[in-house]
Amino acid sequence: MAQVVIRDLNKKFDEVHAVKNVNLHIKDKEFMVFVGPSGCGKTTTLRMVAGLESITSGEVLINDTVVNELPPMDRDIAMVFQNYALYPHMSVYDNMAFGLKMRKFERAEIAKRVQEAADILDIGQLLKRKPRQLSGGQRQRVALGRAIVRHPQVFLFDEPLSNLDAKLRVQMRVELKKLHNRLGTTAIYVTHDQVEAMTLGDRVVVMKDGVVQQVGAPLELYNQPANRFVAGFIGSPAMNFATVSLAEHDGAVWVEGPDFRIRPPQSSAGRLRGHAGRQVVLGIRPEDLRVANGSDPADLGFDAVVEVTEQLGSEILLDVKAGPASMVASVEPTVPAKVGDRLRLALNPDRLHFFDTQTEAAI
Amino acid sequence: MIEGAPWRRWVFFYIPLTLFVFVLLFPFYWMLITTFRPDGELYQPWNSPRYQPFWTSNPTLEHIKYLFNETLFADWLWNTMFIAAISTVISLFCGVLAGYALSRLNFPFAGSLGTGIFVTYLVPQTLLFIPLAEIIRNFKLGDTPWSLILTYPTFLIPFCTWLMMGYFKAVPRELEECARIDGASRVQAMLYIIIPVAIPGILSAGIFAFTLSWNEFIYALVFLSSPGEKTVPVGVTSELIRGDVFFWGPLMAGALLGSIPVAMVYSFFVEHYVSGLTGSVKG
Numbered sequence: 288m289a290q291v292v293i294r295d296l297n298k299k300f301d302e303v304h305a306v307k308n309v310n311l312h313i314k315d316k317e318f319m320v321f322v323g324p325s326g327c328g329k330t331t332t333l334r335m336v337a338g339l340e341s342i343t344s345g346e347v348l349i350n351d352t353v354v355n356e357l358p359p360m361d362r363d364i365a366m367v368f369q370n371y372a373l374y375p376h377m378s379v380y381d382n383m384a385f386g387l388k389m390r391k392f393e394r395a396e397i398a399k400r401v402q403e404a405a406d407i408l409d410i411g412q413l414l415k416r417k418p419r420q421l422s423g424g425q426r427q428r429v430a431l432g433r434a435i436v437r438h439p440q441v442f443l444f445d446e447p448l449s450n451l452d453a454k455l456r457v458q459m460r461v462e463l464k465k466l467h468n469r470l471g472t473t474a475i476y477v478t479h480d481q482v483e484a485m486t487l488g489d490r491v492v493v494m495k496d497g498v499v500q501q502v503g504a505p506l507e508l509y510n511q512p513a514n515r516f517v518a519g520f521i522g523s524p525a526m527n528f529a530t531v532s533l534a535e536h537d538g539a540v541w542v543e544g545p546d547f548r549i550r551p552p553q554s555s556a557g558r559l560r561g562h563a564g565r566q567v568v569l570g571i572r573p574e575d576l577r578v579a580n581g582s583d584p585a586d587l588g589f590d591a592v593v594e595v596t597e598q599l600g601s602e603i604l605l606d607v608k609a610g611p612a613s614m615v616a617s618v619e620p621t622v623p624a625k626v627g628d629r630l631r632l633a634l635n636p637d638r639l640h641f642f643d644t645q646t647e648a649a650i
Numbered sequence: 651m652i653e654g655a656p657w658r659r660w661v662f663f664y665i666p667l668t669l670f671v672f673v674l675l676f677p678f679y680w681m682l683i684t685t686f687r688p689d690g691e692l693y694q695p696w697n698s699p700r701y702q703p704f705w706t707s708n709p710t711l712e713h714i715k716y717l718f719n720e721t722l723f724a725d726w727l728w729n730t731m732f733i734a735a736i737s738t739v740i741s742l743f744c745g746v747l748a749g750y751a752l753s754r755l756n757f758p759f760a761g762s763l764g765t766g767i768f769v770t771y772l773v774p775q776t777l778l779f780i781p782l783a784e785i786i787r788n789f790k791l792g793d794t795p796w797s798l799i800l801t802y803p804t805f806l807i808p809f810c811t812w813l814m815m816g817y818f819k820a821v822p823r824e825l826e827e828c829a830r831i832d833g834a835s836r837v838q839a840m841l842y843i844i845i846p847v848a849i850p851g852i853l854s855a856g857i858f859a860f861t862l863s864w865n866e867f868i869y870a871l872v873f874l875s876s877p878g879e880k881t882v883p884v885g886v887t888s889e890l891i892r893g894d895v896f897f898w899g900p901l902m903a904g905a906l907l908g909s910i911p912v913a914m915v916y917s918f919f920v921e922h923y924v925s926g927l928t929g930s931v932k933g
Contacts, residue, residue, distance in 0.1 A: 339827050359831045366831045372824035376846045385842075389833035433832070 289350050289363075289440035289473045290315045291336060296345035298331050298497075305331045307497040309345070313475060318467050320476045320488030323520070328497035329477045330445055336475060337443050338362050349440060360389075365434035366443040369450060371426045373418035379429050380414040386437045404432040407466070424455045431463075435470065442474040448483065460486060481521050485509070493517045515647040518570050518640055524604060526570045527614040530644065535563040542569060542639075546610025547589030552636040558650055559641060567650060570640035573604065576616035578624075579633035588633040591616075593624050607632065678909075684902035685713055692898055713899035714907070723904060725878050726885035731911065733795050733881060734863040737802035741859050744803065745810025746852060750840060752811065753818040754826070764815060771808035778804065779872050786873055797873035798881070802863045809862070810855045817851030818844065853919050861912050882908040 291313040298306040306328040313319045321329035334340035336347050338359035346353050354362050365386070373382050380401055387397045405411040408428045418426060427447065434442055447463075448456045464487055467474055478484055484491045485505040493500040493508065493516070501513040505521075512518035518526045531544045540556045540563060542549045551559060559567075579588045591607035591614065598620070605616045605624055609632070616632055624630060641650040684692065686709040694701050717723040751757075752764045782801050791797040821844055829839035845852070870884040877889060886904035890897045 337827075337831060339830070358835075359827070360833045360835065362831075364831060366828065368824040368828060370822060370824055372822060372828040374825060374829070374843055374847070376849075385829070385834075386832035389829075389838065433828075437832070 290317075291441055291473060291475065292346075292348040292351075293332070293336070294346040294348070296332065296335060296347065297343045298328070298335060298340065299343045305497050306335070309494075309497075309499055311492060311499070311502065313473060315473055316471045318464075318474045318476065318487060318489045320478060320484040320491045321494060322478055322481055322484035322491055323494035323500075325479060326496075327494040329479075329492075329494050331497075332494075333443055333445055333475060333477045336441075337364060337366050363440045364443055365437050365439040365441075366445065367430045367434050367447045369446040371418075371430040371450075373426055373429055373433075375418050377417075378414065379410065379416050379418070379421070379432075382418065382429055383414075383433045383436050386433065390437075400436045400438075401432075404436045407435065407469070408432050423451050424459065427451060427459060431466070435466070438472075440473065442472050442476075444474065444476040446478055447476075448478075449480075456483075463487060482523065485521065491521075493520060495520075511649070512570075512640065513649055515568060515570065515642040515649075518642070518649070522572055524573050524615045524617070526572050526640070527576075527612075528642075529569050529571075529609075529612040529614070530566055531569045532566045533559055533563050535560070541586075544569070544589065544610065545612065548586065549589070549634065549636075550586040551639055554637070555639060555641070562641075562643075562650060566644050568642040568644055568647070570642060571614075571634050572638065573615040573617040575635040575638040576614070576618070576632050577635075578616075578618055578622050579631040583633040587636055588631050591630055591632050593626055593628045593630060596624055596626060605630075681902045681906050681909075684898055685906050686710060687899065688712065689899060713903040717900045717903050717907070721889050721900070721904075722877050722880070722885065723882075723907070726880050726882045727907070727911075729795060729879060730864055730881040730883075730908070733798045733802070734860050736795075736799045737806060737863045738856055738859040740799070741803045741806035741810045742852060742856050744807045745814050745855060745859075746845065746848075748807070748811040749814025750818055750844065753815045754823075754844075764812075767808045768812050771805055771812065775805065775868050779868055782869070783872055792873060793875050793879055795879070798863075798866070798869055801869050801873070802866060806859045806862060810859055813855045813858070814848070814851060817848050817855075821847050857915055857919055860915060864908075864912055 291311075293309055293311040293313075296306055296309040297304070309328075309332055311319075321332060323329050331340060335342050336349075338354065338357060342355050346355060348354065349362060349364070374385065377385065383401045383404060384397045387400060392400075401414070402411070405414060408431055410425065410428050410432060413421060413425060413429070418429065421429065427450075430447065444463075448459055451459060460483060467487075476483075476487060478487075485508075488505055490503060491505055491508055492502050495516050501508060501517045503511075508517055508521045512521060512526075515528065519528070529544055531542045534541045534543055539550055540559045542551055542559075589609050591609040593605050593607055594613075595606040597604040597606070601620065602617050603620055603622060603624065605618055605622075607614050607616060607630070614632075618624070642648065643650060683704065683706060687706045688708050688710045689712075691702075691706055691708070696703075748767070752760050752767075782804070786792050786797045786801070791800065825843055825847065826839045829843045830836065834842060865883060866881075867883050870881045871888075874880050874884065877885070880888065882904065886901060886908065890901045890904065
């Protein structure tokens with residue numbers, strides 16, 4: 288039973304303000320993912336929760352207790368590091384037992400817990416080996432095992448899958464999810480990989496330049512990004528952006544691009560009316576673009592020239608040029624598009640995103 | 651390896667290597683052969699008809715016997731060993747702690763302090779022995795092993811600290827952080843995790859410190875005067891060179907026997923020692 292509350296958290300390294308006024312409430316049993324590009328302050332925030340980095344101002348509470356001044360050992364947390372940080376001179380068993388030995392557990396209890404964790408992670412046969420005799424995936428399991436034997440209140444993960452190859456990463460991601468479902472321990476997970484964030488997190492915190500951009504469930508971030516940064520960061524391939532102007536004709540709002548003109552549906556027209564006559568940024572995800580057929584209304588499409596096609600098997604990514612704007616469209620694998628083809632693309636009117644050009648906030 | 655024609659391999663690899671090995675090992679060979687040559691052969695003029703400087707047909711142990719029976723060589727050997735061992739232990743202890751502190755604790759001026767320590771190592775002993783002699787005299791330590799045990803760390807601690815600083819920097823920080831999250835205090839993390847991981851580095855620092863104090867000459871020459879208190883390098887040169895007469899046989903025997911303990915220490919730890927120098931720690 289543990290919740291983590293972060294209040295007005297700040298971290299300054301000399302002149303660099305790495306974490307700015309972060310406020311978060313991580314609920315009991317929640318799997319919270321911090322995601323963002325390198326240098327966004329996600330790892331620093333995690334390290335402040337762990338007690339490995341001093342807090343410049345603000346508070347971290349674990350289970351309603353302010354832990355700012357507590358050393359890491361007294362916070363009842365466990366952390367998994369990117370490079371595993373296994374103790375190279377100890378066997379797998381001793382690696383996993385170290386935390387329990389330090390906390391003066393009985394020998395029998397240590398053996399029981401290590402065995403339990405080893406069974407969960409399927410590393411029972413590796414207990415006598417040294418870390419250097421293990422593969423990357425096995426090391427990762429041992430690092431996880433070392434964290435779970437302690438039955439801590441909170442798990443902290445610092446990019447734990449980054450050193451694994453792509454296939455193993457997907458496999459371990461699933462296992463992590465299963466492990467969390469099984470143990471139900473509150474977890475904070477830092478990654479720069481938005482796919483990991485979307486698949487693992489109950490909620491995701493998107494950070495940039497030390498500032499929290501948006502906190503929400505994965506689909507919330509995907510469907511209702513709070514600003515242009517979140518919209519571009521979440522989703523792969525990234526959202527397309529084009530600067531357009533909004534005009535009001537005959538009571539309807541029109542979006543006018545350099546080479547196209549579309550009429551957004553009534554649902555979003557209300558929000559846009561206030562911005563009529565101004566320039567805004569239009570965002571549309573590649574999967575919300577498709578090749579138009581005869582039945583599509585004329586004012587929801589535009590012409591584009593195919594520049595590159597990327598065959599992914601399940602879909603084709605078309606890099607197209609629509610006027611001066613470059614866009615990516617994800618279309619059915621049956622579309623016979625070739626480089627240089629001129630196509631008419633239709634967009635899904637319910638899935639248009641608009642952002643203010645100055646503040647970049649969603650409209 | 652050198653690629654290309656076989657002659658290239660000879661010219662650029664085997665021949666230079668042979669020359670290098672020859673230059674390196676010849677003094678040891680000379681030491682060895684002189685130790686076992688009888689005086690009759692040693693003092694033959696070079697133009698005598700039976701002059702054969704590189705080999706002996708009548709090997710003898712007379713020089714070694716002379717060394718142990720007529721001089722205090724056994725005492726010198728013991729003194730050297732005792733002084734080198736204790737000063738190495740003291741220096742390693744201080745060097746490991748200081749190296750850890752300078753590389754891991756982010757206190758103000760840690761960097762400049764590290765450089766400062768290294769600079770003290772660079773002060774030549776030929777300058778330093780003058781004030782040190784005064785200190786030794788004031789503490790009435792002259793002519794005792796403690797005069798050396800306490801002065802050798804003046805150059806050994808900076809040396810060990812510098813070497814350990816580099817080694818500790820190569821140990822991933824996460825190891826220690828993980829230990830601290832696992833429930834270890836900073837001291838426990840150092841004792842149970844960092845020091846065991848740094849054993850190769852500590853061993854190389856130890857071997858170097860031991861060799862440096864074993865071979866040290868000037869302090870030993872200045873601070874010790876009674877024959878029974880001397881160390882091997884000083885004892886051999888001061889007792890076996892009388893005026894302008896060199897007792898080559900016992901001299902070389904002393905040098906040979908004096909280098910055996912160091913050679914043994916090296917060969918014992920060579921594996922650790924090499925990995926300590928090439929030093930990579932993998933988590």
